Amino acid sequence: MSExxxxxxxxxxxxxxxxxxxKRALGRYAVAIIGDEPRLAYNRVLLSSVLAxxxxxxxxxxxxxxxxxxRGVTLSYGRAATSxxxxxxxxxxxxxxxxxxxxxVFATGSQxxxxxxxxxxxxxxxxxxxxxxxxxxxxxxxARRRVVVIGGGLLGLEAAYGLAKAGSPVTLVHLxxxxxxxxxxxxxxxxxxxxxxxxxxxxxxxxxxKAIFGGDTVRGIELADGTHIAADAVIFAAxxxxxAGLAEAAGIAVNRxxxxxxxxATNVAGVYALGxxxxxxxxxxxxxxxxxxxxxxxxxHLAGRSASYEGSVLSTNLKVSGVNVFSAGDFAGAAxxxxxxxxxxxxxxxxxxxxxxxxxxGAILIGDTQDALWYLELIRSAASVTAFRSxxxxxxxxxxxxxx
Numbered sequence: 554m555s556e557x558x559x560x561x562x563x564x565x566x567x568x569x570x571x572x573x574x575x576k577r578a579l580g581r582y583a584v585a586i587i588g589d590e591p592r593l594a595y596n597r598v599l600l601s602s603v604l605a606x607x608x609x610x611x612x613x614x615x616x617x618x619x620x621x622x623x624r625g626v627t628l629s630y631g632r633a634a635t636s637x638x639x640x641x642x643x644x645x646x647x648x649x650x651x652x653x654x655x656x657x658v659f660a661t662g663s664q665x666x667x668x669x670x671x672x673x674x675x676x677x678x679x680x681x682x683x684x685x686x687x688x689x690x691x692x693x694x695x696a697r698r699r700v701v702v703i704g705g706g707l708l709g710l711e712a713a714y715g716l717a718k719a720g721s722p723v724t725l726v727h728l729x730x731x732x733x734x735x736x737x738x739x740x741x742x743x744x745x746x747x748x749x750x751x752x753x754x755x756x757x758x759x760x761x762x763k764a765i766f767g768g769d770t771v772r773g774i775e776l777a778d779g780t781h782i783a784a785d786a787v788i789f790a791a792x793x794x795x796x797a798g799l800a801e802a803a804g805i806a807v808n809r810x811x812x813x814x815x816x817x818a819t820n821v822a823g824v825y826a827l828g829x830x831x832x833x834x835x836x837x838x839x840x841x842x843x844x845x846x847x848x849x850x851x852x853x854h855l856a857g858r859s860a861s862y863e864g865s866v867l868s869t870n871l872k873v874s875g876v877n878v879f880s881a882g883d884f885a886g887a888a889x890x891x892x893x894x895x896x897x898x899x900x901x902x903x904x905x906x907x908x909x910x911x912x913x914x915g916a917i918l919i920g921d922t923q924d925a926l927w928y929l930e931l932i933r934s935a936a937s938v939t940a941f942r943s944x945x946x947x948x949x950x951x952x953x954x955x956x957x
Contacts, residue, residue: 812832813826902920
């Protein structure tokens with residue numbers, strides 16, 4: 554008889570875990586996936602493309618319903634888990650249903666942060682995180698509402714681009730001195746700012762939001778320097794917080810996220826966590842690739858084989874506001890490293906490669922990202938680049954041909 558395995562969360566991490574388990578231990582577990590969103594798991598990375606009208610919402614689903622059935626996965630979507638009883642080994646759903654488990658995985662993701670400022674609870678203040686948010690923002694864009702997006706990281710840029718392309722006048726305000734400061738250096742961020750502004754988005758840097766003002770609805774925001782920016786809606790996209798409350802209430806160890814070890818296990822036997830809700834060695838990863846790497850390790854462990862998650866090399870490889878952006882590793886360059894930079898503002902391209910001890914340790918690409926996966930492979934493998942160092946900047950085809 555199959556062992557009951559329950560996964561709380563129906564996002565990209567849960568979907569990849571189901572896929573990895575099916576590869577390694579099909580039939581060993583009766584997998585039940587519980588999610589509160591009323592739809593099949595989808596590619597959250599493509600939400601801005603849905604908002605921009607570049608792709609239909611249905612097209613971002615990761616797998617059709619038949620795929621899950623064929624692998625023995627029971628899906629309960631549109632049903633929120635409200636509590637976990639570790640003593641009786643049952644998950645309690647909002648509709649009162651009880652789901653028993655032998656093993657339990659938290660894949661509850663994260664939630665967007667809302668700034669603690671006056672007016673944050675006014676009607677017209679929203680977030681950008683899931684497909685329900687997209688539906689609401691599409692309504693705003695269709696009415697050509699003026700929107701202020703707070704946050705100049707990946708989420709904020711994606712929200713601003715989608716809204717602008719859908720028809721809304723958009724102003725993006727960011728507390729820091731450059732966009733995507735966690736992924737880009739100053740020159741790369743400056744180029745990205747220019748390219749995004751060319752798409753009609755007004756960007757304000759070094760802009761601290763003091764308050765959101767209005768009466769029965771939003772009328773605009775006030776910055777710390779006294780500047781007022783008119784708006785019909787405000788979107789918070791200034792960071793995320795792991796959804797760890799359900800686990801904490803059950804008595805599972807939580808710091809910022811749900812604390813896990815190298816096997817993705819919590820402090821409770823048979824209970825695991827992965828993805829944005831998990832904290833490994835003090836780090837909560839807010840990106841998709843680490844969640845996929847964790848899913849492989851956890852699936853190996855659940856299949857009865859030895860595996861350990863040692864952490865991830867952080868990388869971003871996306872089209873950000875319509876601009877190709879790649880960043881990985883130590884792009885800032887620690888002491889003793891060497892940076893090779895190629896910048897062509899007219900063509901809208903920027904490349905920076907950081908080398909240490911004959912190995913590629915970091916990279917940033919803006920515009921031309923065709924060799925991004927090769928650079929990421931070199932960073933992760935720590936392979937020597939000495940044989941083709943002089944041609945490394947010009948891409949894989951030339952570098953490997955000359956090194957042969």
